[in-house]
Amino acid sequence: MSAPSEKPKPELKRVLGLSSLVFYGVGMILGAGIYSIIGKAAGVAGHFLWLSFVIAGLTAGLTALSYAELSTMVPKAGAEYAFLSFAFPRKKWLATTSGLMMFFSAAATAAAVSLAFAGYLSHFLDLPQELTAMILLLGFTSLSIYGIQESSRLNVIFTLIEAFGLIVIIWLGVGSHFGRTIFSSPLASGVFSSAALVLFAFLGFENLVNFTEEAKQPVRDIPKAILLSLGLSTVLYILVSIAAVSLVDPADLAKSTAPLMDAAMTRSVVFGDLLGSIALFSTANTVLIALLAGSRILYGIAKGGDVPAIFARLHHKRHTPWIACLLAMAIALCLIPTGTVDVIASLASFATIISFILVNIAVICLRFSHPQQHRAFFIPLRIGRFPLLPALAVITCGYLILEFQKEVYGLMALFWILGLVLSFISNRHK
Template sequence: MKQAQSSSASAQPEKLRRALTTPLLTLYGLGVTVGAGIYVLVGTTAAEAGPYAPVSFLIAAIVVAFTAFSYAELSTRYPVSAGEAAYVEAGFRSGKLATVVGLAVALSGMVSAAAVAIGAASYLHGLIAAPHALLTIAVVTVMGLIALWGITQSVMVAAIITLIEIGGLIFVSVWGFGFSDPLGLDFVDMIPPLTGPHWIGIGAASLLAFFAFVGFEDMANVAEEVKDPVATMPKAIVLTLIIASILYIATTTAVLVAVPIDTLANSAAPLSLVFASAPVAIQQSFAIIAIVATVNGVLIQMIMASRVLYGLADRGHLPAVLATVSHRTQTPVVATLAVVCVIILLTLALPIDALAERTSQIVLFVFVLVNVALIRLKLRREKEKDHFKVPMIVPVFGVLTSVLLFGTAWL
């Protein structure tokens, strides 16, 4: 009998391990949110919004906030991998639409990871005399191996790197406000008039700034690996958004104070300009932090995209082979390898700015569908299990703000 039970147990497909706590999940969220967006795109945002770049980050944070609370409820209703697909399937009762959304989410992660990998390779190129394409492939391959290692190990690696990159942003803020020569703007110059054509530039810059916030929603896609998701998911999502918003606005303001805006707008490595007059050792130290920050984004987006493909396959929406989980590491090995290959192809095919804009648009499209799904679920008033709840006004504003920001791409 025992032998039969053992045989039956061994025949069961491997499942993901619930190992993530609130601190680890928050660091995971910060790791995928804080990274290439702020380290690379501050200059581009300043080129669009001028002195009002911090306002663009504030607008992006507000847009994200409504949808973040929608995700907090939905991730406790359905704590599974491929979260957005599960939410849309429940809200619209459509497996086909769920598959489209799941693939869109996975694609956004892979496109974002490709953009980040290009940025990481650019920083590395300054230290290592190797072809850019080779460095990009090396970054993606190494991060893929870490992602295959195990969820606890890969998130712990990402958490350590996240602490380093957050330290880098704090360093930029402190140096920009307290040690560098104030060659840029005064604080009063960063407050926009209530009316005027400058709001078109601020709106366009907000779409770029939004890319810097892309990531918190990825936390929903590791919900199947979270201990006590009902208690953990809302806290981790809110903490991630608050900490990221404070870091972004403080960093952008510090850079605008320290660096002339014309110089900033033309830079591919904007944060390093704050240390232009600093000792060489400090400049080199920050360059290393910037490399670490961008590499981390590749790892965490890779983890997210592979879990989405796994979740879709596990529910029969994609080929079953993508749901294969390693018995040894309990990670979705086939899905992870597929994600690595797609990211490498994207890095070789598209430039970083195009990748960033496409990522933002895909994510905003998903945000609209996820918020509408929550509205439909609430209107049904079905008997519900205990989970985190938000008022109806939250997903309604989530839809409106996402649509408005999506529309700025055509202004």
């Protein structure tokens, strides 16, 4: 009598094509910043807000190239964790803490943008903002557990709506002295500080790597999706930033809880209400994708054995990492009462910049340690084996990391220590 065969373990479903991945990338990037922190950034950079977006876009673009190359070498969920584990196999603590910081960044993004959603909704309904944000997190966590395909369909609809809203703002700006004010004042000293905050608006392209195990052809499509989504979003960002300061004085934008809605309101109440409605879709979309990406990061780390295996457990019917989804939601819920949108957004940006630096260093090291390994995407420009663009990315990220508020450094140092402790405990247990 033959022994019964083991029941195969459930795996993530490979259902995402290139178009779905691009929609995820654009949806995550657009909603993460323009509708939430553009007002705060305008208050720091003034009429040179567009320059902050250019600086942040270039910084993100350099690192996007590194993610594109590494995604073809290490096509696994977990992104930064998987990359650093491969590049530095004897320093697993570095991969684990970096991966956990990105997981925290995703949860912080969900928290910050859910507060932005509540801010826009308050213009239509008089509801407690913190409670609204929490209800949104609960609802979208349920959807992310239900299934990736269902989430993808909703994401496509929401992304089209939010992109339309940005085009409306650009159109309104063109009819209101578009671009005439961007050089009307001296260069603001806070342009780089604003760029550090604005980098939050570009977060999202790196999360595409976390859908590798759900992509139909990850090695071919992930690099394309990263570069396409970031390129499209950057162009829209620059045009919208010029339009926003053409419509409203930067100091007034900084005081607003719904900056793009107030910018549109200067032309017409109808346009203001339209932008407020669109902002609800945009911010909600970002919350959904942040929760999805965060759960996949933790899932990848758990599969690697560096956090408890329970976080790699998939729902037996839906094939989604449901326990990881619940933890991402729990952290986001805890962050809701701790600060305003810009403070929580700064936490997400700081964590991401640290990981960006490490990922770029990994690309440089792998050019020497694994020169013969096939790379379906190869970053151009090098001297011998030394890649120039990842080195430039390390320098630009290193500069931006000096531009945050003091409390951000303290909170992230605490989280880094917690990550080290968790990594140590997990490895001792193994």
